[in-house]
Amino acid sequence: MRRSIRLTSAVAGLTVIVAAATACGGGDDSGGGGGGGMIRASWGDPQHPLEPANTNEVQGGKVLDMIFRGLKRYDPETGEAKDEMAESIETDDQQNFTVTIEDGWTFSDGTPVTAASYVDAWNYGAHIENAQVASYFFQFIDGYDEVHPAEEDAEATADTLSGLRVLDDHTFTVRLSEPFSLWPETLGYAAYAPLPRAFFDDHDAWLAKPIGNGPYEIESYQRSQSMTLVRYEGFKGKDAAQNDGVELRVYTDNNTAYTDLQAGNLDLIDDVPASQLQNAQNDLGDRYINQPAGIIQTVSFPLYEDAWEGEDGAALRRGLSMAINREEITSRIFHDTRTPASDFTSPVLGDAGGYEEGLCGEACTYDPDRAKQLIEEAGGLPDGRITLTSNVDTGSHRQWMDAVCNSINNALDDTGACTVNPVPTFADFRNQVTGREMTGMFRTGWQMDYPLIQNFLQPLYYTDASSNDSVYRSEEFDRLVDEANSEADEAEAVNTFREAERVLVEDLPAIPLWYQNGTAGHSERLENVKLNPFSVPVFTEIKVS
Amino acid sequence: MGRYVIRRLLQMIPVFIGATFLIFVMVYALGDPVSALFGDRGPDPATAKALREEFNLDHPLWQQYLLYMGKIFSGDFGTAFNGQPVTELMERAFPISFRLALVALTFEIVLGIVLGVVTGLRRGRSLDTTVLILTLVVIAVPTFVLGTTGQFFLGVEAGWIDPAVSPDARLDELIVPGLILALVSLAYVTRLTRTSVAENTRADYIRTAIAKGLPRRRVTVRHLLRNSLIPVVTYLGADIGTLMAGAIVTERIFNIQGVGYQLYQGILRQNSPTVVGFVVVLVLIFLLANLLVDLLYAVLDPRIRYA
Numbered sequence: 001m002r003r004s005i006r007l008t009s010a011v012a013g014l015t016v017i018v019a020a021a022t023a024c025g026g027g028d029d030s031g032g033g034g035g036g037g038m039i040r041a042s043w044g045d046p047q048h049p050l051e052p053a054n055t056n057e058v059q060g061g062k063v064l065d066m067i068f069r070g071l072k073r074y075d076p077e078t079g080e081a082k083d084e085m086a087e088s089i090e091t092d093d094q095q096n097f098t099v100t101i102e103d104g105w106t107f108s109d110g111t112p113v114t115a116a117s118y119v120d121a122w123n124y125g126a127h128i129e130n131a132q133v134a135s136y137f138f139q140f141i142d143g144y145d146e147v148h149p150a151e152e153d154a155e156a157t158a159d160t161l162s163g164l165r166v167l168d169d170h171t172f173t174v175r176l177s178e179p180f181s182l183w184p185e186t187l188g189y190a191a192y193a194p195l196p197r198a199f200f201d202d203h204d205a206w207l208a209k210p211i212g213n214g215p216y217e218i219e220s221y222q223r224s225q226s227m228t229l230v231r232y233e234g235f236k237g238k239d240a241a242q243n244d245g246v247e248l249r250v251y252t253d254n255n256t257a258y259t260d261l262q263a264g265n266l267d268l269i270d271d272v273p274a275s276q277l278q279n280a281q282n283d284l285g286d287r288y289i290n291q292p293a294g295i296i297q298t299v300s301f302p303l304y305e306d307a308w309e310g311e312d313g314a315a316l317r318r319g320l321s322m323a324i325n326r327e328e329i330t331s332r333i334f335h336d337t338r339t340p341a342s343d344f345t346s347p348v349l350g351d352a353g354g355y356e357e358g359l360c361g362e363a364c365t366y367d368p369d370r371a372k373q374l375i376e377e378a379g380g381l382p383d384g385r386i387t388l389t390s391n392v393d394t395g396s397h398r399q400w401m402d403a404v405c406n407s408i409n410n411a412l413d414d415t416g417a418c419t420v421n422p423v424p425t426f427a428d429f430r431n432q433v434t435g436r437e438m439t440g441m442f443r444t445g446w447q448m449d450y451p452l453i454q455n456f457l458q459p460l461y462y463t464d465a466s467s468n469d470s471v472y473r474s475e476e477f478d479r480l481v482d483e484a485n486s487e488a489d490e491a492e493a494v495n496t497f498r499e500a501e502r503v504l505v506e507d508l509p510a511i512p513l514w515y516q517n518g519t520a521g522h523s524e525r526l527e528n529v530k531l532n533p534f535s536v537p538v539f540t541e542i543k544v545s
Numbered sequence: 546m547g548r549y550v551i552r553r554l555l556q557m558i559p560v561f562i563g564a565t566f567l568i569f570v571m572v573y574a575l576g577d578p579v580s581a582l583f584g585d586r587g588p589d590p591a592t593a594k595a596l597r598e599e600f601n602l603d604h605p606l607w608q609q610y611l612l613y614m615g616k617i618f619s620g621d622f623g624t625a626f627n628g629q630p631v632t633e634l635m636e637r638a639f640p641i642s643f644r645l646a647l648v649a650l651t652f653e654i655v656l657g658i659v660l661g662v663v664t665g666l667r668r669g670r671s672l673d674t675t676v677l678i679l680t681l682v683v684i685a686v687p688t689f690v691l692g693t694t695g696q697f698f699l700g701v702e703a704g705w706i707d708p709a710v711s712p713d714a715r716l717d718e719l720i721v722p723g724l725i726l727a728l729v730s731l732a733y734v735t736r737l738t739r740t741s742v743a744e745n746t747r748a749d750y751i752r753t754a755i756a757k758g759l760p761r762r763r764v765t766v767r768h769l770l771r772n773s774l775i776p777v778v779t780y781l782g783a784d785i786g787t788l789m790a791g792a793i794v795t796e797r798i799f800n801i802q803g804v805g806y807q808l809y810q811g812i813l814r815q816n817s818p819t820v821v822g823f824v825v826v827l828v829l830i831f832l833l834a835n836l837l838v839d840l841l842y843a844v845l846d847p848r849i850r851y852a
Contacts (some may be wrong), residue, residue, distance in 0.1 A: 037557065045810070047582065049628035129596035133582055152590040207628065223629055225637075225712035225802065251709065252806045253797040255693075259708040260800075263701045266709075393813065427581030427815050434580055434588065466589060 037544040039526065041268040041537070042257035045224040045250050050210050052193040053125025053132040057276045061190060062270075062536050066229055066246065067108075067212030068193035069237050070116070072184065074530040077542070079294075079348050079451035081185040084237055085194075085213075086172075089187075094179035094486055100171050101178065105194040105236045108217035117194035123147070123160045124200070125191055126474065136447070136466060137191040140183060142175040159206075179486035181493050186450045214538050222402070225250055231471035241540045255261045267526050267544075270537050272519040274396050279336040284521045290337055292519055295516035296446035296456065297338070299388065299404070302438040303509055307382035316381065318363050319374030320441070321511035323411035324484040329403045330514050337475055340364075341512035344501050345456040346448065348533040354453025354494045360505050364425040364512055368411035375412065385417055387486035390443035391429035392422040397443065404513075433469050444469055444510060451533050453497040457481060457542060461504060472509035498539045546843075550836070564828045568821050569610050577602070578815035582626065600624075600818075602703045613821065623818025625811070630838035631822040636808050638720035639789075639826065642803035645796075648716065648723025649730070651779065657731045659775075661738020662770065663835075668743055672824045676739075680732035692725045692798040704794055709800035720798040726792055730784050737780055741773040748772075782838030 011284035047061035050070060053059055071086035074348030083089075088102040105113040124130055126138035128148045138144055147156050163175035176183060186192075194213060199206045209221050214239065216229040230245035250264070251257040254273045260266040262283060272280050272288070272491075280288045301308045301317055308316070324339035339347070343359035362370075375381065388405055392398045398420070421440070423429040433442060446467070448455050458481050459465050463473045477500050485497035506512075519536025527543040579596050580588045596741045597603040600611050616623065622631035659837030671716040683691075697723060700708030710718045745751060746769060793805035800823075804823055842849045 046627060047814070048626065128591050128595055131599060133591055133592060133596075135592060136589055148589075149591055150589070152594045154591070176613065222712065223633075224627070250712075250802070252800050252802060255796060256696075256709050256800040259693075259696060261707050265707055308637075326715060425581070425813070425815065427578045430583075430588075431577050431581040 006545050007314075010422070012451045014410055018087035026218045037393070039243055039246045039267050039539065039542055039544060040265070041248055041539075042254065042260075042266060042270065043248035043250050046253075046304050048133060051132065051207070052121065052195070053127075053130075053134045053137065054193045055190060056134050058270075058534070058536060059388055061534065062090070062291035063210075063218075063227065063229075064190040064193065064212075064215075065534075065536055066486045066539055067210060067214040067218060068190060069212075069214045070190070070192045070194065071101065071107075072188040073237075073239075074188040074451055074533060076530060076538040078531040079353065081188045081450070084188075084239060086184075086187070087282045089184045091184075094181045094183075094471070094488060095176045097174045097176070097184065098167075098171065099174060103170060103237070104540045105213055106234050107198075107234050108234065109198055109211050110234075111194060111196050112169075113194050113196075113213050114169045115166045116169075116459050117196065118192075119160075119164045119166050119172055120200065121193060121195035122164060124195065126161055127159070128156050128349045132191075134191045137186070139191060140178075140180050140186075142177045144177065146303055162525075166363045167391075171467040181485060181487050181490065182452050182454055186453055186455075191452050215239060216246065219245070230535055233347040235424075239540045241389055243539075243542055243544045246539050259350060261521055261523060264523060267523040267528065268520065268537060268542075269522075270518070270531070270535070272337075277337060277519070280519070280521060285530075287522050288527060289520040289522075289531060290517050291531055292339065292375075292533075293516055293518035293531065294348045294451055294533045295445065296341060296344070296346050297443070297516060298510040299513060300438075300444040300510040301441060301508075302436070302470060303473075304436055304471045304510045305389055305439055307439075315374050315378035317508040317511060320364065320376065320386070320408060321371075321508060322367045322374065323408045324404055324511075324513070325407045326364070326514055327366065329400055329407070333399050334514075337517045338514035339517070341514050341540070344504055344510075344512055346451075347455055347516050347532075348448075349453055349456075352491070353451060354456075354497055354501075356498060356501075359498070360512055363505055363508060371411045372413075381412075381417060385413075385419065387419050387421040388442070389421040389423060389429070389432070389438060389440065391424070391426040393425050398422060401443075436471065445516075447509045448533070453501075454481075454485070457497060457500055457504070461509060470509045472507070474503055474507060477507075550840075553836050553839075554637075556651060557829070558589075560832060561825070562830060565614065565617075565821055565825050569613065569817060570606065572607070572812075572815065572817040572820050573606055578626075581815065585708045600626075608747070609817075613818070616827075617822075622750050623824040624733065625816050625819050626814055634819065635822060635826060638802060638804045638807045638823070641801060642789045642792060642796075642805070644714060644716060645719050645723055645726060645792060645801060645803060646785060648719045649727035649788050650781065650785065651735050652724055652727040653731050653784070654724060657734030658738050658774070658777065660735045662742055662765075662773075664735070665739040665742025665773070666746070666765075667740075673739075675734065680735050683728045683732040688725065688794050691728060692722075692795055695725055696720060696798060710803060714801055715849065722795050722801060724800075726788060726795040730780075730788070734777060734780065741776055742769060745769055745773045754783060771845055777809050778838055778841050778845065782834050782841075786827060787833040790827050 011540060044059040047057050048054045048060060050060055052064055055064055069084050071084060072081040074083040075082055085101050085105055085321050087102050088507060089097055089099050090345065091097045101115060107113060117209060122138055123332045124131050126135050126147050127142060133362050135148055143158060143161040146158035147161060164172060166172045196209055196211050209218055215235045217232040219230045220229045227248045231241040233296040254271050257266060258273055258276050259270045261269050330340055342364050343356050345355045347355050349355040360504040388401050390397045390401055405420055408418040409415050421482060446460060459467045461472050461477060462481055463478050480500035482498055484493045487493035487496055518531040520531055522529045525544055527545060528541050532538050552835050579602065596739060601609050616821060624630050625634060659675055664676050667673050696708050699706050706721050751769055754768050789804055793809050796803050798807040808820060808823050
């Protein structure tokens, strides 16, 4: 008898546990909805806290694009920087700017947006103590070195940027450390957004529910789960939202988001998973969007290694570039979501912005015979072989790397000439690259910060620039970039940048592979869906039926 | 009994310290996570340093470990790179995974044991063969395939379920994911029970019980089942931990933000506080589940007594 009681009590215990679990599962279903004019869109967990100057990836950028409007805004179609909050940005010498902002703008907490909102936000973003990953945006402003010293161990010697001065509620002046004619065009990036006093007064509360001055305001935010944004009725800008709001849902895997879109539980996904690319056209028809974004993929060379120096090194790189069959790889592996690259910029810049199809010329054209000849004339590959290194934890890196190596091996008639060196994680890969440990080719990608030709050249190839991973040095290139930056006329500046780009084509510190597209898919409820040059959906213009 | 439990609980302390240290070293060995925070751009040294300071990454490994352990005892499990405290992540992820594991475990216990007993009692009949073939199929096909196919047909084609589970992860939403998660273990439980039952039906004590004239039902439930369940309980106990931690695949397919997903994210971003924090709790769950299994033995098997 005793035993049976014990067995019963064990069963009873289990029942209690089950009941408890059921109870805690029966929470209210607040995430539902989807009715009315709300857009249900997929989202990924932002990598950093949602601060304007601390966001350098698309998922956080998506939200910032909805809740903030800065001095300028990039036109979603042309990428041209147009005045948004700025009434005027004036300069006589390309170095001292006077910024006047429009009257009447307010943050969604009701406080006015003033010149101080900008200056305080920029000072915060630039200061080393706040460790903002995008603080390099403020490097052009005079006094940056004092608040954000370049050396690892140096302390900040100032609290604020000396180049910023508030004149009155609607005017402030900016002094750059050197002339930079296109500087006003960079101001559309989210890092330059104004911040309300609430950001500084109660930082944690602000992070829990960010407040901005954009077309949407945040209604509720459950970190790494979901965010509901509704139209901000007090918005003063030209692009007020055409829908009631947006519900962002975090997906653990974009394949699930795609399935949810098919099942009709989701309206918009802005990254079609690689495995579905070949079905997307069939599944979604004209609801599948595939359009250029400001991203270029390149393969760089360690110019700090002896083997890649001098004339022979350049000829080798040219030969390798010509051995890669870009057309085939972009269509077979990427299903035309990449376009073979023929310059160092991106088609989203447009011809006026500095993009020039075919600028790379012969060097970026597939010609296996000529490739073999060039490589042989240059004395062959170093030790007869070469590696291609990249992280393989995301994207389809492994697949295209294999394809590139195959292409090179076929051109050289040597199955062992090119081998892939996969690195398990992105962090590990970046450590090796910045630690200058590369010996052969390695993957370098660039997503533009702002749609300017300058952004595709200077940070990557200028001597000692922040992302000059191949350690390229060219006096001629540097000279042309400096010249272009101090050019008063925009068209002239773009032309000079193009000349600098031609220097790159000669030296080939990196070889352009392909331009990356942004992809999206949407439900039948939505109309007028498009992506901006940063491959973020233009939420304000979407209409819900 | 009480002393036995206390001894077992005390044994957990060295296991706890050892496990945390090993995990800490392993995540540390993956390399410096800070440069990945800058994307494809070269990190600027000053910001990178400030971030390393923020996350205690500028100290040598042993100091980092001590700092981390010191904080754990004051209830601070550190923060993920997105600024969220790890305790907050755990508070949300563990109940969800627990619920999922519970659904899976219920399937395993109810379906697995019933099928096992039935097939064990009817060895060689057509039902037995059918179930055996089915378990073989389930074991052979990867969870990933079963999960995505199930999701597509039930969610998209038939529309019976939502393909993705909402952040609340209500119990009714977890039925299909729970079944998918349970399938492989379910197959093992069935086979284990079947073999065990088949073996015990020929045991002396069963013959005695039948000879004594006990009703058939009583023989099966009280004598046969109880003795046959001992290996199954061991398996189920060990499976609790696996179900909670090993649900990465199922959780990703069905968009469940549980332990597996958080661990995956933590490893990808090389955030040691997230990984170590979650693993520590998992280790504790494993240890407690094992203790529970050992105590259950005493209930099931009268020969086992703990002093």
